[in-house]
Amino acid sequence: MSDDEEVRVVDPPPRMLQIVPFPPKLEIRGNLANNWKRFKRVWCNYEIASRLIKQGNEERTVTLLTCFGPDALEIVDGLNLDSDFERTNADIVSEIGDILHWRNERNV
Numbered sequence: 001m002s003d004d005e006e007v008r009v010v011d012p013p014p015r016m017l018q019i020v021p022f023p024p025k026l027e028i029r030g031n032l033a034n035n036w037k038r039f040k041r042v043w044c045n046y047e048i049a050s051r052l053i054k055q056g057n058e059e060r061t062v063t064l065l066t067c068f069g070p071d072a073l074e075i076v077d078g079l080n081l082d083s084d085f086e087r088t089n090a091d092i093v094s095e096i097g098d099i100l101h102w103r104n105e106r107n108v
Contacts, residue, residue: 020050025069025071
């Protein structure tokens with residue numbers, strides 16, 4: 001290639017816009033253990049499909065808390081998380097669901 005030739009950079013085609021609906025809220029009535037397992041599986045799929053998993057912890061956490069729904073959110077609010085980091089870390093909030101699931105199975 002000579003110095004006079006122009007290098008053309010071709011942009012990749014735009015990705016198709018995908019609208020991924022929120023998962024159904026976390027049901028806290030009935031069998032919480034089964035409800036949590038189902039919710040967590042759907043949530044993990046949602047994070048991947050919506051590309052939310054590539055976002056920062058704060059955005060992931062508020063989306064997860066939104067998907068919990070108001071009743072489950074009251075439970076999370078009552079856990080007295082110590083720091084801003086704990087309140088804005090989706091992985092920690094998700095683990096809280098695992099803890100609630102474990103407590104429910106133990107008490108059944």
